[in-house]
Amino acid sequence: MLEFTAGYISEGGPTLVVFTRVGLASPMPKGLKRHYGQKHLHFVTFCCYQRRRYLDTVRARSLFVKVLAEVRAKYGFFLVGYVVMPDHVHLLLSEPPKGTVSKVLQVLKQRVSRKMRENRRQSASNQLRLKFSESPPSSTRRFWQRRFFDFNLWSHAKKKEKLNYMHANPVKERLVQHSKDWPWSSFSFYAHGDKGLIGIDAVDL
Ligand code: NI
Numbered sequence: 001m002l003e004f005t006a007g008y009i010s011e012g013g014p015t016l017v018v019f020t021r022v023g024l025a026s027p028m029p030k031g032l033k034r035h036y037g038q039k040h041l042h043f044v045t046f047c048c049y050q051r052r053r054y055l056d057t058v059r060a061r062s063l064f065v066k067v068l069a070e071v072r073a074k075y076g077f078f079l080v081g082y083v084v085m086p087d088h089v090h091l092l093l094s095e096p097p098k099g100t101v102s103k104v105l106q107v108l109k110q111r112v113s114r115k116m117r118e119n120r121r122q123s124a125s126n127q128l129r130l131k132f133s134e135s136p137p138s139s140t141r142r143f144w145q146r147r148f149f150d151f152n153l154w155s156h157a158k159k160k161e162k163l164n165y166m167h168a169n170p171v172k173e174r175l176v177q178h179s180k181d182w183p184w185s186s187f188s189f190y191a192h193g194d195k196g197l198i199g200i201d202a203v204d205l
Contacts, residue, residue: 041080041205042101043162046109046148047088054116054143056086061184063119064089064112065197071108075099078201080159083166083185085173090166092159092186094203105148113143156205163190 048054055061061084068091072079081092095101153159163186170182179187188194189202 040152040154041078041092041094041159041203043151043153044091044093044101044105044148045088046105047145049142049145051087051145053086055084055089059119060116062197063115065184067111067115068108069198071104071111072198075104075107077101077104078203079186079198080201080203081163081166081186081190082198083169083182085169086175090162090169092162092166094201101150109144116143154205159203159205 055064064084068079068082075096075098077096078094079091080094081090083090093101093104096104151162153162167179167185167187167190170176170185171179176182179185180191183197186196186200188196189200
């Protein structure tokens with residue numbers, strides 16, 4: 001089990017963000033890693049095709065989070081915050097060491113829609129009635145809206161604002177009464193330090 005902590009190093013020049021990966025099992029961290037020069041984060045939003053509620057089930061949202069973890073492992077970006085809503089997703093992430101945020105999103109969206117289709121076929125062949133309020137699209141229909149919205153942020157205040165916005169989103173849309181009751185977001189990490197469904201990379205700006 002790994003945990004990220006983050007802090008500042010100031011050496012007379014501009015403040016750098018330092019990421020430290022600490023092994024919880026051993027008192028002396030092995031393989032300690034520092035990541036410098038993370039100057040900004042991206043707040044991205046993307047929607048299901050025509051804002052259909054393709055992510056309106058526990059199963060669909062959990063699948064999304066699982067694929068998000070896989071894509072992060074592949075590209076190595078920092079996932080600072082997220083929320084999966086029934087018809088859209090917000091992510092707060094760093095740029096990957098190689099490639100771009102745009103590429104990451106392309107792969108993420110493709111993998112999710114492919115997995116959703118596989119599940120759909122599987123459930124059809126198993127004669128299971130899935131309670132999709134809107135069933136995922138067949139291969140000829142789109143799962144995602146093509147574009148995504150990308151907002152660059154540099155300041156601690158902006159990061160805080162976007163995290164609060166994401167964590168409040170399920171409450172604002174009356175899905176739950178409290179953010180803690182919506183497990184498909186980074187709320188539990190920031191509120192209690194819980195790992196939740198996916199590990200969150202704490203990043204100071
Ligand atoms: Ni939203």
